[in-house]
Amino acid sequence: MAEEAVTGTPDMQAGDGVRRRDFINIAAVSAAGVGGVATLVPLISQMAPSADVLAASSTEVDISAIESGQAIKAAFRKQPVFIRSLTAVEIDEANAVDANTLRDPQSLAERTKEGKENWLITMGVCTHLGCVPLGAGEGENKGEYGGYFCPCHGSHYDTAARIRKGPAPTNLEVPEFEFLSDTVIKIG
């Protein structure tokens, strides 16, 4: 700025401190700054899930063949979902626990649909680091609480898929789902 004052263009000699050139400077730098930030939006946003990935984000599953006490693995967003038909004993076990004493307090009723308490639908993704827990398949280890057991770091889930022991911070996630009919559910 000092050199400019010496060379002295006419609009700099006004002496009142504010010059037309200042306005141009501020306007140019502001436009460049806003433009630069605006450019970041597509550069960052392109990494978010693309339209085809998002389009594959709901799944319909026929549950008519699942017997009481059985579970199946379905795929939702390329991740496993456990669909389990609880037995009366398992429901009683889940309801016998005081939910407030749990790490992630939730009752079985809060994790299932009203009138369909025997249908436990959860993501098959351990909330610790994302492994697939055992317990949905025939003869797999169901853990100490008769629900699911994650072999990676030893998290035990109960018959309502609530975390009871091990490093996982929360219960197995219940995805958004609805009963389209008595035998078909829509996940997502």
Next chain:
Amino acid sequence: MSFPWAKEYTPQVPFMKWMDARLPLPRLVYNAVGAGYPVPRNLNYFWNFGFMALACLMIQIITGVILAMHYASNAGVAFDSVEHIMRDVNWGWLMRYAHANGASAFFVVVYIHIFRGFYYGSYKAPREMVWLLGVVIFLLMMATGFLGYVLPWGQMSFWGAKVITGLFGAIPLVGEPLQIWLLGGFSPDNAALNRFFSLHYLLPFVIIGVVVLHIWALHIPGSSNPTGVEVKSESDTVPFFPYFIAKDGWTLGAFLLILSVMIFFAPNMLGHPDNYIEANPMSTPAHIVPEWYFWPFYAILRAFTVDFFFIPAKLMGVVAMFGSILIWFFLPWLDKSPVRSASYRPLHRKFFYVLLVAMALLFYLGGAPAEEPYVVMSQIASLYYFAHFLIILPIVSAIERPDPLPFSITEAVLGKDENAKLGTGA
């Protein structure tokens, strides 16, 4: 830069004179790794690992660029394209085994390079910037290694990607959206594989850039040396070329021999059989472990099993894991002792060896299953690791009485004989 007695580059032939006046690149090379760079005469073999690390980076880039010519980063065909490289591409098996084992060799060399720095106090003034840039290189190497391991799209690739991106999910509030953004989906898939490939190809060139800065920063004060006493006169140094080029060349030969034994006779020794099974999002391998070079940090991650007040155990583990490397950035200021080399620091030296044991233990525990007694052992070793840097190092550097230092490098090498100093006999 450099010492007054450094040899001056004098081009002989007319073309080199013409070149020197227009683009003095040969002069730069001469002063950086030629006769124009005087180096302490007493460097031991631990000073050879920087050169070896550079050689490793070159091996990785050359084999990597070749592999990229035959690899397809599409989740549908990635696994098969790796088998295509192994079975159909001429010498493809050699390129892949050299690249995979080269990565392990790179980490071995760099770990020795880092622990050389710990022992000889290479991080101390005036070389803090050399050290800081070195930590940046190490972080970039870890990122590159992780990204590369995902590319074959085997079971370990997939579940490694899931667990490591899951670490970001532990961050409060933004964690889950961040994880989805990083993966470009809800679990690792085509989008993730493609961006991992893109970044895996990019980062080595970023590493080259930081390596240039690392060497530039090193050449301002010049190399450190095993006594930790700064260079005082010309008799303390010898030119990098031919003396250390020759010495580096010999260890490079020995290193390549060992690497060849790995590549040709035990190419899968450090790999996991599970990675020869194609990625399956519906089934987790029974025992997920990262590559061996991440084990100490993986052990620290898993050491946190109990919530700390309102901070969940998972977040604690993630913070501790990243903290265990980021703490190295503060090392030059945690160790306040004016004496650099642990050879003259009796107390510090003992704790250095204890740290070495703790680190070896963490290496072992990171690869062990997550059950007792390994969990408690990881907790003890992790605690010691942090205590070393945050408590022991500052206290030791304050209370320790160091051994007397030699007057100069020449004296340390040749004794106090004046004739020896002049180079006329000893």
